[in-house]
Every structure is written in structure tokens, then in C-alpha cells.
Amino acid sequence: MRLSASTDIDMCLLPHDVAATRAHAQVLAGAELLTDDEVELIEGALGAIEARWRAGALVVEGDEDVHSLVERLLTQELGDLGARIHAGRSRNDLVATDLRLWCRAEADVVIGRIVGLVEVLGRVAAPHAHTVMPGYTHLQRAQPVSLAFHLLAHGFALVRDGWRFVSARDAADVSPLGAGALGGNTLGLDPSLGASALGFETAFDNAMDAVSQRDFACDFLYAGALCGVHLSRLAEEIVLWTSAEFGFARLPDEWSTGSSMMPQKRNPDLAELIRGRTAGGIGDLAALLTLLKGLPLAYNRDLQEDKVALFSGAGRVRRGLEGMTALVGALSFDADRLAGAATGTTMWATDVAERLVARGVPFRTAHEAVGGLVADLERRGIGLGDAPVDLLKSHHGLLEPHDRYLADPQAGLRARSSAGGASPERVGEQLRRLEEVGEALGASIAP
Ligand code: ARG
Numbered sequence: 001m002r003l004s005a006s007t008d009i010d011m012c013l014l015p016h017d018v019a020a021t022r023a024h025a026q027v028l029a030g031a032e033l034l035t036d037d038e039v040e041l042i043e044g045a046l047g048a049i050e051a052r053w054r055a056g057a058l059v060v061e062g063d064e065d066v067h068s069l070v071e072r073l074l075t076q077e078l079g080d081l082g083a084r085i086h087a088g089r090s091r092n093d094l095v096a097t098d099l100r101l102w103c104r105a106e107a108d109v110v111i112g113r114i115v116g117l118v119e120v121l122g123r124v125a126a127p128h129a130h131t132v133m134p135g136y137t138h139l140q141r142a143q144p145v146s147l148a149f150h151l152l153a154h155g156f157a158l159v160r161d162g163w164r165f166v167s168a169r170d171a172a173d174v175s176p177l178g179a180g181a182l183g184g185n186t187l188g189l190d191p192s193l194g195a196s197a198l199g200f201e202t203a204f205d206n207a208m209d210a211v212s213q214r215d216f217a218c219d220f221l222y223a224g225a226l227c228g229v230h231l232s233r234l235a236e237e238i239v240l241w242t243s244a245e246f247g248f249a250r251l252p253d254e255w256s257t258g259s260s261m262m263p264q265k266r267n268p269d270l271a272e273l274i275r276g277r278t279a280g281g282i283g284d285l286a287a288l289l290t291l292l293k294g295l296p297l298a299y300n301r302d303l304q305e306d307k308v309a310l311f312s313g314a315g316r317v318r319r320g321l322e323g324m325t326a327l328v329g330a331l332s333f334d335a336d337r338l339a340g341a342a343t344g345t346t347m348w349a350t351d352v353a354e355r356l357v358a359r360g361v362p363f364r365t366a367h368e369a370v371g372g373l374v375a376d377l378e379r380r381g382i383g384l385g386d387a388p389v390d391l392l393k394s395h396h397g398l399l400e401p402h403d404r405y406l407a408d409p410q411a412g413l414r415a416r417s418s419a420g421g422a423s424p425e426r427v428g429e430q431l432r433r434l435e436e437v438g439e440a441l442g443a444s445i446a447p
Helices: 007-030 036-054 066-078 091-128 147-172 191-197 207-212 215-241 269-293 301-330 335-342 349-358 363-380 389-395 401-407 409-415 424-443
Strands: 132-137 140-146
Touching: 007 036, 007 066, 007 091, 007 191, 007 301, 036 066, 066 091, 091 147, 091 207, 091 215, 091 301, 091 424, 132 147, 132 335, 132 409, 140 147, 140 335, 140 409, 147 215, 147 424, 215 269, 215 301, 269 301, 349 363, 349 401, 363 389, 389 401, 401 409
Parallel strands: none
Antiparallel strands: 132 140
């Protein structure tokens, strides 16, 4: 029993098991195997079982899993009538039904958390369309961008995660109820009745597939693993930005932790935990795929372990989203420090090369000329703003004195005005777009 029992994991399926059992009673009534009065008695007893569970008053007594528990309680309450419920049904189609109901509901919760985080990112980003900072490649300063632009990049990644959960929810929206152990039943039970009683979009096509497959759970865990990766990348930036080396952002005391030894420390532990727990979320997906890869059709008891991975992965992503929403909302930014990191650099190089391109110079020629200019200025220890005109001209005859305005990172920011670019007006568009897609995502949650 210690190896076999799963009630410590699957008790959270109880409300779904009750719903699936209620639906199955209606299916049995549809085949005239139960009367309407009997269905009513079963529904009453199931309601009482769920109420006892909600009150924390259900005691497991040697039950192998949540399905056997519900059936035992039903039979204790209703005698022979309770003993009729499992006709044409197996725990194989029942557990798949419960799990799909769980995934559908949990996906909506996670989508709601994503919408909340996207809103906070938009709110935090909005005042910073002019807050200039370096944009990085290879963690080297690359081009001037704004803080808003950078935060929005995380926002759009999370919206994609949200749609991935919508599609995982759609994948779960097929009823396996009526598949029986693997081959359907001889009682003429109609799977479409169970599907519509449970609000599923449709019923299964093939009973063997219905009890064997966990594609929907893989979809859910993939959505969770990738969302975790996105949270982890944002967490990593919070860790970097709140370090003395960057000094771009600060976490208030409530959201940082001290050290047991070093009194001066303000550690971004929560960001580190979000980053660290993503490892387990990726592991949960790998565990489920590995669990499935060698299984012959149809049901195999290995499948009981799907819940371990699924519930763990769902909990990780949900907790990560909640933590990140708090962290992002609590960050304060040091605009001077951000601007300082973008000032006195050579991040203007691409922009000056593009001035030459606009004047008809081939890009490769412009790239080489500006590369020479950068090296020359570095050698002389002066910035572009202080470059003598003849020095500019010595690197390319089409360089103009006014090109030196690009030494100001704000000018570089304003200049990146192509669609989807970093300029303040384009960031304004992106803020509105993020709000729009965030709202659309929120509207996809079942009322
Ligand atoms: N507890 C099992 C699971 O989670 C369902 C029971 C099916 N067991 C069986 N022997 N057919 O997958």
C-alpha cells in the first residue's frame, strides 16, 4: 500500500472526481440504468462528500486513491445504489477525466496570474519611456534603449506564455469519460452525454487513446517550463540590476533578505529562488515525457506518476508568477545610474554608421569607417561629442559635424523609431499593445 496508494497526491482531484461521477450518473440514467430519483440521491450524497472534503473532515481509510475513496463513501451512504455507479466506467477513464478537469481549471488560474504580472510590468514600464539605459548583447553595452522598452520585452514573452496555457487548456478540453478501461462498454453508454454534462468541448474519438494519452499534461508542463524560463531570465536581471556593480534597481527591505553573518547584505533571494525553482519545472516536463516514452497502449500504472510531475510543475509556475509580480511591483529604479551607464560610451557607433548609410554609403564601408573612428577616439581619450570636425572627416568624408549629437544616448534613443523599436513614441505603441493583448488574454479565462 505504501508503494501503491496515491491519496497523498491525488486528493486535490476530489471535486473533479465528484463532478465526473455526477456526470457518469447522468450517462447511466441516459441508458436507463438509473432512474432520475436515483441520480438525485447520488448527487446529494456526492455533494455531502465534497462538503466534508472542503471542511477538511474526510478521513482516508485504506483507500488506494481518490477514486476508490469517493466510491467507498458513496456506497457507505447509499448501499446498493452506490455500488451501481462504477458500471461501464473504469478508474482509467475516470482519472483521465479528473486530470483534464483539473488542467482546465488550473490553466485559468495560471493565465490569471500571468495577466496580473503583465499588468504590473506595463504599469512599472509606463513612466520610463525616456529613462535611457544601455541595451546589451553578450552582456556588453550595445545600443541605447529605455527601461520601459526593456521591461516590455519581458511583458510580451509572458503574454505568449499565457496563450500557450490557453492552448494547453484547449488540449485538455476533450472528455475521456465513457472510454472505460480501454475499449468502451457493452452498455450503450453515450460519451457525448458525459462530455456535455462536464462542459467539455467534445468527447474522445478512440477509447484506447483516451485512457493512454497525457498530451494535454505535456502541453501544460511545456507551457509551465517555458514560462519558468522567462521568469528565470527576468529574475536573473533583477539579481544583476540590484547588485552594487550595476546599481540599476533596488529592492525594498520587505522583498530582500539579510545575511545571517554579514549585517550589510540585501540579498535578492526571492529572485534567486524563482530562477532556481525553474530547474524543477523543466525537470517536471522531462519526467512526464520520460514516463510516457516506453509505455505500451493502453493504461499502465506508471501513469499514476503523471500527477506528481503535473502538480509540482503547476505549483512552481504559479508560485513563481506570484513572487515575480510582487518583486517587479516593489522594484525602484535609479534613473541617473541607468543613464550614467549609457553615457560616455561608444553605443552611438551603429547609429553613426546608419547616418552614413542614409547618405548612400554601403553599410560595410560605413561599419569600417566608424570602427576606425571609435578606435581613434578611444586612443585620444575623447568622446564623440568633442571630436574635431577634421578628425570626423578623416574617417569618412560624409560624416557631418552634427552627427556628434548621437553622442547623447537620448538622441540615440529617439532615433530608434522603426516599428517595434526603442524610441519613446514606439514604446508608447508597445505599451498600448501590451495592454490590449493582456486584456484579450484575461478575457479568455472562463467566467
Ligand atoms: N490511481 C491511478 C492513477 O492515478 C488510477 C487507477 C487506475 N488503476 C488501475 N489499476 N487500473 O493513474
